[in-house]
Amino acid sequence: xxxxxxxxxxxxxxxxxxxxxxxxxxxxxxxxxxxxxxxxxxxxxxxxxxxxxxxxxxxxxxxxxxxxxxxxxxxxxxxxxxxxxxxxxxxxxxxxxxxxxxxxxxxxxxxxxxxxxxxxxxxxxxxxxxxxxxxxxxxxxxxxxxxxxxxxxxxxxxxxxxxxxxxxxxxxxxxxxxxxxxxxxxxxxxxxxxxxxxxxxxxxxxxxxxxxxxxxxxxxxxxx
Numbered sequence: 001x002x003x004x005x006x007x008x009x010x011x012x013x014x015x016x017x018x019x020x021x022x023x024x025x026x027x028x029x030x031x032x033x034x035x036x037x038x039x040x041x042x043x044x045x046x047x048x049x050x051x052x053x054x055x056x057x058x059x060x061x062x063x064x065x066x067x068x069x070x071x072x073x074x075x076x077x078x079x080x081x082x083x084x085x086x087x088x089x090x091x092x093x094x095x096x097x098x099x100x101x102x103x104x105x106x107x108x109x110x111x112x113x114x115x116x117x118x119x120x121x122x123x124x125x126x127x128x129x130x131x132x133x134x135x136x137x138x139x140x141x142x143x144x145x146x147x148x149x150x151x152x153x154x155x156x157x158x159x160x161x162x163x164x165x166x167x168x169x170x171x172x173x174x175x176x177x178x179x180x181x182x183x184x185x186x187x188x189x190x191x192x193x194x195x196x197x198x199x200x201x202x203x204x205x206x207x208x209x210x211x212x213x214x215x216x217x218x219x220x221x222x223x224x
Contacts, residue, residue, distance in 0.1 A: 018117070020124045023070035023082065028061050030079040031072060031107075035059055038107035045144045046167075046179050053171040054142075058105040067091045068104075071124060073117045080112035083121040087132040094181070095163050100136040101129030106148075118151060130188050138185035142167060149182065157184040 023031060035058050043051055064070055064084035068091070073081040082105070086092060089102030096102055103125045108117045129137040138160065141148050163183035168176040 018073050018075035018080070018120070020071055020073055020120055023061075023065070023072045027070075027072055027079055031061060031070070031082045032059055034079055034082055034109045035105060035107040037109050042142070042144060046142075047172065047174075047176050049174060050168050050171045050176055050179055054167060058107070064105065069128070071121060073108075073112075073120055080115075081106075081108040081117035081121055083107070083125060085125045085128050087128070087134065089138055094140055095165055096138050096183070097136075099134060100138050100185075101125070101132055101134035102137070103139045106139075119155065122155065126186065126188060135189055136185050136187055138163065138183060140165070140181040140183050143180040143182055152184050157186055159183070160185045 036055075039055055039058065045051075046054075061070060061084075068084045068086035071083050071085060072079045084104045086102040086104065088098060089096035089100040090098040092102060092104060103122070106118060106121060108121075126137050140163075141152065143149075160183040163185075165181050167179040167181050169178070
């Protein structure tokens with residue numbers, strides 16, 4: 001089922017208009033490729049025993065679909081971005097209050113960055129949060145994700161440090177140095193929905209190459 005909420009400024013070489021829609025199980029391999037491609041750049045920034053379970057949680061699409069709603073951006077039959085929308089943020093167990101809405105595992109394939117894909121997914125999550133009656137849309141992002149943090153701050157999300165948590169304490173068994181997950185939020189009753197238009201004209205999306213498989217445990221393979 002398509003989510004008829006967002007039209008973006010993104011265009012493909014065939015001039016097809018991307019849509020934000022609900023994901024189906026048949027999309028899961030493509031979503032996992034996008035997530036791995038989007039997050040592999042961080043693999044060397046934190047300890048492996050933290051990154052591996054962190055990534056495994058992002059790739060747990062069955063849990064995201066069971067407890068929330070998986071969304072994708074599709075253009076010309078390809079998935080270029082994805083996010084898990086949670087109508088009840090507390091379900092994730094990251095300390096956000098019941099009744100707030102949340103998102104997790106926002107990912108945009110590197111070939112599609114700069115085209116408004118993340119902006120479209122976030123705007124859709126906010127629209128769904130409003131429809132669910134949530135007063136706040138909140139989420140966490142890792143402290144080492146500088147580009148993502150810059151995007152969220154450009155879009156007007158506010159830091160909520162009272163909801164930060166330590167990824168190392170949650171995922172590592174070896175007493176690693178703290179790696180923080182920063183909380184961001186928007187009070188939906190106070191702000192208009194974020195625009196999905198790009199700041200600059202969008203270039204055509206590039207075909208998404210197959211993602212290398214990272215070792216996240218559970219026999220999913222190793223880095224090429």
